[in-house]
Amino acid sequence: xTLLLEARHVTKYFGGGLLDRDSTxxxxxxxxxxxxxxxxxxxIVGESGSGKTTLARxxxxxxxxxxxxxxxxxxxxxxxxxxERRNFRRDIQAIFQDPYGVYNPFYRVxxxxxxxxxxxxxxxxxxxxxxxxxxxxxxxxxxxEEILGRFPHQLSGGQRQRVMVARALLLxxxxxxxxxxxxxxxxxxxxxxLGSLRQLNQERxxxxxxxxxxxxxxxxxxxxxxxxxxxxxxxxxxxxRVVKAPQHPYxxxxxxxxxxxxxxxxxxxxxxxxxxxAPGQTGCRFxxxxxxxxxxxxxxxxxxxxxxxRRVVACHHHPDPAGAQQNVLADMFVES
Amino acid sequence: MNAPGMNAxxMNAPGMNAxVLRVExxxxxxxxxxxxxxxxxxxxxxxxxxxxxxLAGESGSGKSTMALxILRLLRPPGRIDGxxxxxxxxxxSSLSDDAMRRLRLAGIALVPQGSMxxxxxxxxxxxxxxxxxGDHDMALSRSDLAARVRDLLGQVGLPPEVAEMxxxxxxxxxxxxxxxxxxxxxxxxxxxxxxxxxxxxxxxQRQVMATLARVQQDLGAAVVLVGHDMGLMAQFVDRLGVMYxxxxxxxxxxxxxxxxxxxxxxxxxxxxxxxxxxxGMMQGIPGLAPLLRDLPPGCAFHPRCPQAVARCRTERPVLxxxxxxxxxxxxxx
Amino acid sequence: xxxxxxxxxxxxxxxxxxxxxxxxxxxxNLTVDTELARxxxxxxxxxxxxxxxxxxxxxxxxLLAAMVAGTPLTLKIGFIAGFLGVGIxxxxxxxxxxxRGITDTLIRGIADIGLTVPGxxxxxxxxxxxxxGLTVNQxxxxxxxxxxxxxxxxxxxxxxxxxxxxxxxxxxxNGMSGPEIILREMMPNLLPYLAATLVNAxxxxxxxSIGLEVLGLGPLExxxxxxxxxxxxxxxxILNGWWWWWTAPIxxxxxxxxxxxxxxxxxxxxxxxxLRQSA
Numbered sequence: 043x044t045l046l047l048e049a050r051h052v053t054k055y056f057g058g059g060l061l062d063r064d065s066t067x068x069x070x071x072x073x074x075x076x077x078x079x080x081x082x083x084x085x086i087v088g089e090s091g092s093g094k095t096t097l098a099r100x101x102x103x104x105x106x107x108x109x110x111x112x113x114x115x116x117x118x119x120x121x122x123x124x125x126e127r128r129n130f131r132r133d134i135q136a137i138f139q140d141p142y143g144v145y146n147p148f149y150r151v152x153x154x155x156x157x158x159x160x161x162x163x164x165x166x167x168x169x170x171x172x173x174x175x176x177x178x179x180x181x182x183x184x185x186x187e188e189i190l191g192r193f194p195h196q197l198s199g200g201q202r203q204r205v206m207v208a209r210a211l212l213l214x215x216x217x218x219x220x221x222x223x224x225x226x227x228x229x230x231x232x233x234x235x236l237g238s239l240r241q242l243n244q245e246r247x248x249x250x251x252x253x254x255x256x257x258x259x260x261x262x263x264x265x266x267x268x269x270x271x272x273x274x275x276x277x278x279x280x281x282x283r284v285v286k287a288p289q290h291p292y293x294x295x296x297x298x299x300x301x302x303x304x305x306x307x308x309x310x311x312x313x314x315x316x317x318x319x320a321p322g323q324t325g326c327r328f329x330x331x332x333x334x335x336x337x338x339x340x341x342x343x344x345x346x347x348x349x350x351x352r353r354v355v356a357c358h359h360h361p362d363p364a365g366a367q368q369n370v371l372a373d374m375f376v377e378s
Numbered sequence: 379m380n381a382p383g384m385n386a387x388x389m390n391a392p393g394m395n396a397x398v399l400r401v402e403x404x405x406x407x408x409x410x411x412x413x414x415x416x417x418x419x420x421x422x423x424x425x426x427x428x429x430x431x432x433l434a435g436e437s438g439s440g441k442s443t444m445a446l447x448i449l450r451l452l453r454p455p456g457r458i459d460g461x462x463x464x465x466x467x468x469x470x471s472s473l474s475d476d477a478m479r480r481l482r483l484a485g486i487a488l489v490p491q492g493s494m495x496x497x498x499x500x501x502x503x504x505x506x507x508x509x510x511x512g513d514h515d516m517a518l519s520r521s522d523l524a525a526r527v528r529d530l531l532g533q534v535g536l537p538p539e540v541a542e543m544x545x546x547x548x549x550x551x552x553x554x555x556x557x558x559x560x561x562x563x564x565x566x567x568x569x570x571x572x573x574x575x576x577x578x579x580x581x582x583q584r585q586v587m588a589t590l591a592r593v594q595q596d597l598g599a600a601v602v603l604v605g606h607d608m609g610l611m612a613q614f615v616d617r618l619g620v621m622y623x624x625x626x627x628x629x630x631x632x633x634x635x636x637x638x639x640x641x642x643x644x645x646x647x648x649x650x651x652x653x654x655x656x657x658g659m660m661q662g663i664p665g666l667a668p669l670l671r672d673l674p675p676g677c678a679f680h681p682r683c684p685q686a687v688a689r690c691r692t693e694r695p696v697l698x699x700x701x702x703x704x705x706x707x708x709x710x711x
Numbered sequence: 712x713x714x715x716x717x718x719x720x721x722x723x724x725x726x727x728x729x730x731x732x733x734x735x736x737x738x739x740n741l742t743v744d745t746e747l748a749r750x751x752x753x754x755x756x757x758x759x760x761x762x763x764x765x766x767x768x769x770x771x772x773x774l775l776a777a778m779v780a781g782t783p784l785t786l787k788i789g790f791i792a793g794f795l796g797v798g799i800x801x802x803x804x805x806x807x808x809x810x811r812g813i814t815d816t817l818i819r820g821i822a823d824i825g826l827t828v829p830g831x832x833x834x835x836x837x838x839x840x841x842x843x844g845l846t847v848n849q850x851x852x853x854x855x856x857x858x859x860x861x862x863x864x865x866x867x868x869x870x871x872x873x874x875x876x877x878x879x880x881x882x883x884x885n886g887m888s889g890p891e892i893i894l895r896e897m898m899p900n901l902l903p904y905l906a907a908t909l910v911n912a913x914x915x916x917x918x919x920s921i922g923l924e925v926l927g928l929g930p931l932e933x934x935x936x937x938x939x940x941x942x943x944x945x946x947x948x949i950l951n952g953w954w955w956w957w958t959a960p961i962x963x964x965x966x967x968x969x970x971x972x973x974x975x976x977x978x979x980x981x982x983x984x985x986l987r988q989s990a
Contacts, residue, residue, distance in 0.1 A: 089579035090550070102884065131886040143877030148899040154881065161885050198666055199437070228436040229606055230650045233662030255579050258652035262660045285654060299580040301609035303648055305633050309613040310588050 044116045046078040046216055046249070047101065047134060052110035054096050068096040070273045071110070073371045076249050078216055083243050083250040084375070085260035085281065087296070088270035094253045097270070098221040101251065102136055132162050135210040139222035141202035145194035151202070152190050154209050155179075162213060178208040182238045200231035207238050211246075218242065219251045224259065236263050257296050261285045266352075266375065269293050272327040275346060278371060279353030289355045291332045326358070334359065346371055396466065397424035398600050399448075399486070399568045404461035406440070406447045409454070415671045417443040417456070419624040425600040427567065430591075432615035432632070433604045434647070438667045440624040441604045442491060445572050449488055450478050465568065484514055487561035489571040494553035497545040503531075503556050504541035510560050530559040533596065534589050551582035555589055562593055569594065572604040587614055608648050612636055620644045623668055623678040626697055630704035640706035642683045677709070685710055722977025728970030732782070732963070739779030747773035748780040748934045759955050766955035769946045772934065778959050781934035784847050786967070788920045788935070791851035793913030796858025800912075801905065803863045805893050808870030818863065825860045831922055833857060838928040847930050850923065854916045861915075862908050869904055873897045903982035907975055914971040921964070936960050936967075 052072045057065040072093075076082075088094045099105040100112060103119045112119045114130045122130060138144050146153060155175045158164070165171035176186040182204045189197065189205060197205070203223060210218050220239065224232040240263055242248045254260055260267055261281055268278040269292065277290035288294045301309045326332070326339040338358050346354045347362030354371055406418035418440045425431050435441040446452050448463050450470060463470040465485050470478065482488070490496070498506055507527050511518065518526060528538045534555040545553055554574060561569055571590065575583040591614070594601050603615055611618055612632060619629040620643065628641040639645045646663045653659050665682040668674055674681055680690040689709050697707040716723040747753060750770040757767040765774035807818040837853050838845060845853065873879065874897070882892045923929050924937025925944065939960045943949070948956045 089581070104880070104883065128886055131884060136881075136884055138877055138880070140877055144881050146876075146878040146896055146900065154878075157882075158885055161887070200666070228667070229608075230436060230647060230663035233650055233652075233660040234664070236660060237662070256652075257580070258654055259660070261654055262652045262657055282657070295581055297654065299584045300654065301580075301584075301607070301613040302654075303609050303612040303636055303651055305612075305636055307613055309584065310591055313584070313588065 044078075045075045045113070046115060047074075047076045048113040048116075049074040049101065050111050050113065052097075052100055052107040052112060054093075054100060054105070055108045067273045069093040069100065069107075072097065072275065074101075074268070075375050076217060076251075077375070078249075081216075081243055081247040081249040082266060083240065083252060083264045084266040084268065085252045085254060085264035086268045086270060087254060087257055087260050089255055091272060092270040093273040094255075094270055095221060098136070098219050098251075098253050101219055102134065103130065128162070132213050133215050134217045134219065135213055135215040137203070137206050137210055137218060137220040137223045139225060141199045141206065141226060142194065144206060145202065147194060150191055150193055151197065151205055154205065155212065158209060158213055164212065174212060175208075178211045179205070181211055181241075182208045183234060184208065200227050200235065203227055203235055204238065207235065207242075211242065214246075215248060217249045217251065219253070221253045222255070223252075225254065225256065232259065239263065257285070258300060268371075269296070274327055274343075275354070275356055275371060276328065277353070277355045277357075279350065279374065283350065283353050289349060289353070289360050290328075290357050291334055291359075292328050295331070295333075326356075348374065397464075398427045398466060399602075400424040400464040401444075401448065402462045402464070404444065404447060404463065405459035406443050406452065406456060407459045408456045410671065413671055416459075417624050417670060418447060420461070421619075421621070421624075421626045422461075423619050423626070423629060425568065425602065427598050427600055428595070429617070430594070430601045430603065430615045432611040432618040433602060433621060434606060434608060434611055434618055435621035436606050436647075436667060438623070438670065439621040441621050442572055444621075445488065445490075445570050445602070445604050448570065449482055449486055451482075451488070480514060483510060483561070483566060484564040485566055486568040486570065487564070487566040489554075489557050489561045489569065489574050491572045492577065493557040493574075494545075494550060494577070497553060497556065499545055502542055502544055503527075503548075506556075507541075507560055507563055510563050514564055526563070530563055531556075533562065533593055534559045535585070549582070550578050551586055554578065554586050558586070558590060558593060562597060562599075565597055566599060568600045568602065570602045570604065573606075574603075575610070576605070583610075608651055620647070623673060624670060625678060625707065627679070627708070628704075628706045629697070630706075634701075634704050640700055640704060640711040641679075641708045642685050642710075643679050677707075719977050719980055721973045721980070725970050725972070725974030725977050728966050729974065732966055732970065735963075736779065736783050736786075739775070740783075743773075743776050743779045745776050745780040747776035752776075756953060758953075765959045766953075768939075768942065768956050769948075769953075770942065774956065774959055777934040777939060778936075778963060781936055781939060782963055782967075784933055785917060785920065785936040788847060788851045788854065789913045789917035791848070792854035792858050792916035792920070793909055795851070795855035796912045796916065797862045797905065797909045799855075799859040800862030800908075801866055803859065804866035804870055805897075807863070808867040809874060809889060809893055809897075815867075819867070822860050822863045825857065826864070830857050830919065834919060834923055835926065835928060838923055845928070845930050847933055847935070850920055850929060851916075853923075854919045857919075858912055858916050862912055865908060866901070866905070869901055870897065873900060903978065907978040907982045910971055910975045910978060914968060914975070917967060917971075936964055 050073055052069060053067070054069040055065045055067050086094050086097060096105070100107050103112065106120055114122065117126065119130070145151060155178070156171065159171045159174060165174055179186045179189055184201065184204055189201065194202060218239070224235050227235060236259060239250050239252065243250050252260065252264055264281050266279065267281040267284050269276045269284070269290065271292045276292045277284055277288065284293060285297065288297055324343055325341050326344050329335045329339045332339065336358060344356045344358045345362070346356045347360055349355050349360050349362070352374060354374055401424065402422050404418055404421045405416065408415045408417055421444060423431065433441045433444065443456065447458055452458065465481065473481065504527050507530060508523055511523070511526070527541050531538055531540055536552060536555055536559070540548065540552065540556065548556065574590070575586050578586060587610070590601065603611065605611065615632050617630065618632050618635050620627050620641065622643050628635065628639065628644045635644060639648055646661070649661045650663060663682055668678055676692045677690045677695050680686040683690065687709070693709070695707045695709050697705050700706050700711045716726065750772055753763065753767050753771050753773050755767055755769050755771045757763055759766040763773050763775065765778060767773055803818050807815040834853060834857065837856065841849065879892060879896055882896050920929070921937035921940065924935060925940050927941055929935060929938050929941070931938065943957050
């Protein structure tokens with residue numbers, strides 16, 4: 043069993059060049075794996091600055107990690123040969139946040155669909171290509187006659203984003219990395235787009251990495267969840283467990299911060315109070331805002347501990363009963 | 379709850395407490411080479427002091443256009459076609475440009491969409507607040523000004539050091555709270571906030587909304603919250619108006635809307651909110667929002683409405699009271 | 712098309728002016744004997760008459776013939792230099808802007824240094840170093856040698872912006888190579904900007920060439936606009952009251968520059984959507 047896509051202890055720093063002493067850590071010691079035999083939907087949840095966008099770019103090979111490796115079918119991404127790289131590009135597709143910027147305004151929207159078909163030689167004739175494209179559009183709930191031949195500004199944001207999902211479909215990838223695919227789309231359309239992604243996973247066995255700041259949609263769509271806080275993993279595991287019984291104080295904070303449609307109006311009032319322990323050079327990054335911070339949190343970074351068969355938490359309140367282990371995060375995703 | 383003598387839109391029976399903001403039959407159009415487009419069609423509502431009113435709708439509903447129109451900030455090709463806006467008992471259309479300018483910020487304040495990105499990057503926060511005060515002929519001495527700035531920052535929960543900082547040194551939430559500070563510096567009677575937290579994450583959003591609530595209570599001002607997050611509306615506003623395709627389709631106290639939404643669009647909008655309780659509950663609204671220049675006949679929502687009947691396709695429903703204090707524009711309500 | 716011209720008045724004025732010039736050149740070359748533009752062809756210093764509608768100059772040239780023959784030469788210099796300049800500039804701009812790194816620093820550095828040196832001075836130095844005077848084509852090359860500096864800089868800025876667009880990232884994910892992305896994704900979006908830059912460069916090249924010619928460094932045999940100005944100067948035509956001699960070339964030069972200027976402004980509006988008037 044080769045893991046399809048694997049991240050091993052990926053760390054990424056920005057800045058810190060010759061003249062710039064301050065470097066920012068965007069992602070720290072992140073490990074992850076996708077087993078092609080078990081397609082799943084993994085949500086990566088974090089606020090801005092958590093490292094989730096950097097993670098997307100690293101997994102897509104758009105940016106090289108400062109340390110650690112990203113492996114595609116066991117081979118380092120940045121050491122792939124031309125043919126292997128083409129396979130990689132076909133196998134791992136992306137959907138981005140901005141449904142307008144991804145379209146070249148000079149061309150009709152057909153361009154984003156015809157280009158990959160041509161590049162990856164998916165069809166032997168024009169009619170075959172057209173057929174593939176129309177099928178993909180129908181698979182995401184769009185009518186080809188309403189979409190093809192139009193310019194990007196003539197379609198709505200929701201339609202444009204769905205065309206992007208159709209594009210990802212064309213290449214029959216094994217993994218789709220979706221970076222905030224619905225945050226710029228109206229609430230009423232989100233369900234349709236996310237529903238398409240779920241369908242792709244269930245019907246075509248495509249693994250989805252769903253990156254978002256919206257915990258609620260993550261819960262609805264994903265099987266597994268990774269919660270990032272300032273470049274580190276706070277908590278990860280089965281989405282039902284993490285959302286219904288969160289262990290990391292940050293996850294708990296996230297969940298209670300979501301305003302619910304209910305007649306109970308406590309949201310404005312309940313604000314957890316931080317202990318106000320000053321952050322140290324090392325130590326847990328959440329310590330400033332943590333309502334249950336302890337002195338050890340200031341000095342020692344919390345290790346990722348396996349607290350349940352399908353959950354890891356990085357918090358001193360939840361130490362690993364079996365002692366610190368390596369590759370805890372990656373292992374959890376791969377083991378059955 | 380509504381005071382006796384007041385209906386859902388907050389309109390008064392004559393002789394009752396005056397409303398602080400009253401929008402009556404407002405119509406806004408955009409001129410376009412292919413024809414004029416009605417962005418806001420006959421919208422009416424009013425607010426009392428201390429009240430929080432929500433204006434919910436998705437893109438193309440006309441809610442942001444309405445916010446700009448109330449403040450007479452529309453620029454061509456947009457224009458107000460009809461109707462009137464009253465602040466206390468002053469008709470805003472009767473004011474000269476200069477008088478209107480003085481009323482903005484002092485009488486009605488706007489926290490526009492993306493305002494945190496509109497802060498002047500080369501001015502310290504202190505200077506930006508001073509700008510707002512200075513524009514309204516508040517000649518304050520330096521020490522008075524410093525005290526006022528510190529006071530304002532305190533009201534929005536920002537430490538006094540922020541006065542000397544530049545916008546890029548602040549986080550998103552802090553910038554947004556600075557914008558709220560600017561909005562309240564002249565103690566307006568009405569604050570209109572257009573998607574004030576859309577770019578912020580949930581934790582910061584809560585802080586900013588709590589700040590807004592506190593500030594509003596201290597000032598005794600009325601707040602209009604324009605947005606599309608029904609969860610946020612549910613937790614923040616007292617009354618809610620739902621807009622679709624430029625028209626008001628439902629207006630009622632928030633508790634009523636949550637308990638029993640009358641208009642199918644409101645029902646589906648609430649249902650489309652992903653829940654944290656059970657998986658597999660996400661529903662959307664099929665179809666697309668209509669093009670404003672190509673509205674369907676009859677009810678604008680009927681092509682997407684699962685409950686539509688023949689009458690909906692031909693006859694446009696009128697916003698009318700369907701129960702005590704609740705108005706809806708639907709033939710079936 | 713015509714309705715757009717009605718809205719974009721600058722473009723309309725530019726097109727009209729340049730069309731009139733083109734008409735003048737074409738019709739002129741068909742009807743007028745350009746041999747009369749050579750010196751000692753006709754009686755000297757005749758004011759305008761039916762025989763010589765623009766009059767004649769001191770060296771016996773029919774001025775109408777001179778204008779008809781010389782204007783296209785001046786324009787030719789401008790076009791060759793402008794195209795060469797923008798062509799070289801575009802290539803360098805894309806290489807520098809897309810690939811960044813040391814190449815970018817090098818190209819940018821050379822362009823920046825080049826821009827600080829007074830252009831006319833450099834051109835004069837080059838012109839005097841060429842033995843036996845310049846031909847029209849050589850003039851074009853000389854002017855082109857400096858014409859690429861500004862376009863490189865300005866186009867590079869545009870490339871830097873375009874590079875960050877979402878669709879460029881998608882193209883990279885499609886496995887497209889650098890040159891492919893430049894040609895198929897970025898270049899089409901730059902066409903309006905390149906057109907505006909081109910017109911600008913042509914205008915600047917014509918100005919530079921006229922400058923050189925007025926100083927006497929141009930092709931002495933050719934009746935280009937600049938050379939005509941040189942002879943006007945040399946013979947003190949203004950002081951001597953031979954008004955017909957300097958009226959024609961000045962009017963034509965005005966038309967050239969105004970036409971190109973309005974064209975630039977008009978194209979700028981197309982290239983920069985924010986300048987577009989609302990309907």
